[in-house]
Amino acid sequence: MNIVVCIKQVPDTAEVRINPETNTLIREGVPSIINPYDTHAVEAALQIKDKTGAKVTVITMGPPQAEDALRETIAMGADDVRLISDRAFAGADTWATSYALYKAIDKIGFDIILCGKQAIDGDTAQVGPEVAEFLNIPHIAYVRKVEDVSDKSIRVQRLMDDGYDVVESSLPVLLTVVKEINIPRLPSLKGKMAAKKAVITKMDINAIGAEVENVGLKGSPTQVKNIFAPDAKVDRKVLSGTLEEQVDALVKELGVMKCV
């Protein structure tokens, strides 16, 4: 069985702030990390490997530096990795990202594809389902548990707003996973050695066989027009006087608004 895991290198967004006066980002030495959901996807793949002896290939599309993220997954136990990298891929929205990943995955071969629920920078949660559509295979999103897996089918729990569904699918299938699914393992010593030594195979636009007009900025139907600080709207009303007078006025307003 072949498992392909898609990971993304992201800035650690917990550290990103925006300056409301200038509408600009303030980054305090944001380190790049593997998208947290994706480490759970890698772990889920490795658990299936432990059970079935599947081969786990981890891929990422990104700049050359994203190689570091791939090495980390080798340390966790991934068998093989691919860096999908080309100047032409830059500026891709989810459509163009998914198209490039689809082309690469199609070359690699797959029975199960694992993605994170969403990336913490773009935050769209769209890439997994879009890749599945391009490959013309089913997908199940928000997977919180793999109940059973065989050569032909898989049964999982899918998180919903009001609980969860138990869903079965034939293989091949793509899953996107939430954090509840597992606790990612730490790299082993042996893994770390392997990671250090590994030669990372790069795939460029020709290697994946993609058409130029479908990748990168050109292949992207959406555009980011601008970014700004979360909104500080409001029609502010001033309460004045002593604390007691302010509370008085407020309670009167609450009365006007109906609730008393």
Next chain:
Amino acid sequence: MRIEVRSEKCVGCQVCIDSCPYTAIVMKDDKAFINEYCQFCRACVSVCPEGAIIEIAEEGDKVKPADISDYKGVWVFAEQRHGYIASVAFELLGVGRKLADARKTTLSAVLFGSSENEAKELVKWGADRVYFCGDAIFKDFNDEPCSELLSRLISEHKPEIVLAGATPIGRSFIPRVAAKLKTGLTADCTSLEIDAETGNLLQVRPAFGGNIMATILCPNNRPQIATVRPRVMKRGEYVSDRSGEIIKVESGNLLCRTKVVETVTEESSCKVNLQEAEVIVSGGRGLGDAKGFKLLEELAGLLDGTLGSSRAAVDEGWIAYSHQVGQTGKTVCPKIYIACGISGAVQHLVGMSSSDVIIAINKNQEAPIFNVATYGIVGDLYDVVPMMIKKLKEAKA
């Protein structure tokens, strides 16, 4: 396109360095330089005091715009679960109506599964037309039949805008529709407007964990598809004798390779019912301990409200996670939101800032919660809240 530093203009002040979320700007020989990490997010462009960072169009940038002139009308995908239409559908009809009016066009809803009676409800909530398919295949949610049939209807009828809820259902299958139709999809929007000049849909959404907002465009492809965050838009107006057309759709042969074998409803998430509450009294770390929520409960009781909280209060173990409001909790939109001892971190604000009236009680007058508050009281909540309780009781007596 590329983002570049005009080195002759760059004075080496390094202001831009920290503005880039992708660490793509480095200093070389006292000038800024943008490397391959750049994701074209444009965050740096407006930062440079010298105007040295610019966007450069490259040869071949120009995509041939598809022929989009035939696309007309606004569509709303009305999701259902267990036969009932989800409340987000009525919110979509609310915002959908505004967009349709701005484009001088019609508003349609699409309903798969459920019943014709429910389809009629969509008309009362504002749809001029409902495409309804009652096939049993839609009883449980499976991605493939939903995406296939919706894509087919879109190809046939060519709406210019399609909206769906940013729920586990909408966020799961709508991307397949966008992939199939080769068009843009904007995730989890919190505001939608028509650009008066171009007629394009301006789609605003949070990104980077709610730390920034972005406006997204889909200028050259149709339809423009967006998923919309629940509880942010106002519902449409319910008119019980509004008339509209119900168009029955044949499902045809739909492929479905997944199967729902069991559906489990977990109670915890519904018990609190924060999302339906008209009044929410929320507490944060400023409460100091779990007992503070007893006091807030009394206030909430007097206002027929329910209790909410910040993540800090949940992390302290003072209250259950099901009460948490914000990015990783619930998004709420009550008539009145009272924040007690909550600082107003962006991750909290994204969950409550569209409440009608926000009342903030905080002893630090610099607390960011005051930026979104309609009424703010600077003071110790243990003075203010008991005073409110006393006066409310007097008013009621």
